[in-house]
Amino acid sequence: MKSFKRGSLLAALGVAALALASPALAALGGDVSSIDADRVSLKGAVTAFSTVKGYGVHEITTASGVHVHEYLTADGKVFAVSWQGPFIPDLKQMLGAYYARYAEAASGPHVGGHRHLRIEQPGLVVESNGRMRAFYGRAWDPALLPENLTPADIR
């Protein structure tokens, strides 16, 4: 994805203006207007704004060094979240209304041992991977995924 770090934020186009108006992020499925909750809950700061195929991606970096990305549809709805860093962030906040379904599925038997967990349901995919000091994962709602994106665009 193209990345616009802080210094060149103003160079970003229309979607960036939306980001500047509300410099924080929402939970999966949530609205951009309520976006401060994740940043506050994760004790993080918005560190970058970028776009992937024209869709806005906010980056929050937590105090403990976890990078969280939240992906926005053109009308400001979060269709995907991802994370990478030494810890697993608070997915209850990040998954919002989707969390209950995730929680129910997470305790079932799974392939992947202690290193990989994948939950796929209609309307929700969650992937959690990695090990101490190096976790990463992502979650998205396939129904909200813009047509010209694939899950491989969620990094």
Add this chain to the structure above:
Amino acid sequence: MHKHLALALSSLLLLASCGGGGHGGLSSGGAPSPPPIGIAGPGPNVATMTVEIGPAGLTFVNIPFVTLTVCAPGSTTNCQTIENVEVDTGSTGVRIIASVLNASLLSALPQQFVGATTTPVVECAQFADGYSWGPVVSADVSISSEKASGIPIQVIGDPSFTQIPTDCSTPVPNEEDSVATFGANGIIGVGLFAQDCGSACASGVVSGTYYGCPTNGQTCTGITEATNLQVSHPVTAFATDNNGVIVELPTVAAGGAATATGALVFGIGTESNNGLGSATIFDTDPNAGTITVTFNGTQYPLSALDSGSNALYFNDSSLSVCASGTAGDGFFCTAANLSATIKTLAGTQATASFTIGDATTMIENDPTAAAFPQLGGPIGTMESETFDFGLPYFYNRKVFTAIEGMKAGGTTGPYVAY
């Protein structure tokens, strides 16, 4: 996956569509087999390590186990031998399931308190598929003739600490506090880092890590935890042979075997039996411990050589995944000889060849086997950031894991090598 063995009959009907279909994958016709490595013989720095069906049963395969002795600090009598402790080069620290410990030892392991208070320190150990909750205590841990005296370890699932903080359980809401859910009686994390959390937890409160839990039932509160108090690498506390470990496993038949017996060797370049020799050292990220793998033209920067991962996990759209309800459900069902490269410390690319077998066929042919050298599976359904060289890659190899900050065989850790 073995839970599906009852469905074996119907699964057999599916085998024809599962690709490969040979008995036990591609042992013949592929690359010539390398000569067997010599597993270290008995010695003061050598612990027997066995891949076998552990205490949690057939659901868990490709897990290497050792036996530890845990004693109350300073005691030579209040001790317990604990079998089936998982060897994990992808985590740090000793963790024992509380129900495995006898009452006299459990009560004699000194609880760690927050500063000068009487508030117990309790840890939330995060794994990608769940969490383990329990108090931090001090113990003497012995293995082979090596001993780590008075190190902080975690007791998982201690019934005295049942109040689990929300921010421990919500990242991955899957409690792994019993032998059945954890998959072992305990774990010995002999990874790249000296502590499980490190400086991040010493410099600030990190949610989902260390807590102070008042005994009066008040809510647990996240705490900062100095590195010397954190659950730590047992090997760094040894008097000698304290710079890393070698995981050595024998050749295993392509279709799998009931057990595979190898060695966990302590120290790198410290004795006549643990030299680095001609092993290739890989470029290892000093913060994340990751290596960089290139496979099918894609670079995977968050990759690992990890004994705590029970299969070769990676993505290859040309490999089919065994269907739901079959014995190999979720693993690859296409047999293939494949090759990746790993970036070396010297900056070159080292070839890493491996073979994937048809998981359903392997498991059905040998349903009680625990060691499967050709077990592979996908990470998600599309490109991921990682290529996970799990335990199958360790068979017939000596894999070195050097601890951060320690000079091992002339090179300072953290690094992985083989």
